[in-house]
Amino acid sequence: MKELIKIAKRVKRAKYPNLPEYALTVPRYTDKTANGMTKAIIDYLKFEGWQAERISVTGRYIDQSRTYVDILGHHKKIGSGKWIPTSGQKGTADISATIKGRSVKIEIKIGKDKQSNDQLTYQKQVEDAGGVYFIARDWKGFIDWYKTIADG
Numbered sequence: 493m494k495e496l497i498k499i500a501k502r503v504k505r506a507k508y509p510n511l512p513e514y515a516l517t518v519p520r521y522t523d524k525t526a527n528g529m530t531k532a533i534i535d536y537l538k539f540e541g542w543q544a545e546r547i548s549v550t551g552r553y554i555d556q557s558r559t560y561v562d563i564l565g566h567h568k569k570i571g572s573g574k575w576i577p578t579s580g581q582k583g584t585a586d587i588s589a590t591i592k593g594r595s596v597k598i599e600i601k602i603g604k605d606k607q608s609n610d611q612l613t614y615q616k617q618v619e620d621a622g623g624v625y626f627i628a629r630d631w632k633g634f635i636d637w638y639k640t641i642a643d644g
Contacts, residue, residue, distance in 0.1 A: 493521050493631055496532055499539045523631040526600045530586050533598060533634055537589050540642070544589035549580040583610030585618075585625065591641055595623040602629065 500518040508516070519535070522528035530546055537544035557571035585597035597618050599611060607615070607627070618625045624641065628634040 493523065493532065496521050496536055496539075496631075500535065503539055523634075524602070526586070526602050526605075529600050529602065529628060529631070529634075532631065533587055533600075533628060534589075536638075537587075537591070542589055542591045544587060547580070547584050547586060547588050549578040549582070549584050551575045551578045581614065583608060583612070583614035585611075585614065591624075594641075595621075596641070597623060597625045598634075599625070599627045601627050 497518055500521075501516065504516055504518055505511075519531065520528075521532040521535070523532065534544045534546060553573055553575055555573040557569050557573060559567055559569050562568055585599045587598040587600070589596040589598065595618070597615075599607065599615075601607070615625045626634075626637055628637075
């Protein structure tokens, strides 16, 4: 992660050359959470000149509640909402990237987290189509894998 922070500072310095050093901030990267790891990998791939984006398939919340004012002037909320399914494919990887012209899908799994059946099906579809699928469990593992892709 220290190397990523150095790269992020270099990129920020190039973008804002007149900014004083004390005002130059970079994100706090971590591989201890799925969100932190996802952000770190996306930034790293972009810094390396590749395309990378986060894919979210959580669906959409539709708020069906109503707010009214009772006779005492208090605002009350009644009703609820509901989640509708995503239009995306179930099991989609967390990160979609293009590295050296190849479609790359990266799934983030931290700790004891494991792939669902939908994710296993998605992985097979990607690999059968000639794409690359990787499960990132920590920063070192990701960097080691990335070097084989970038150098190979």
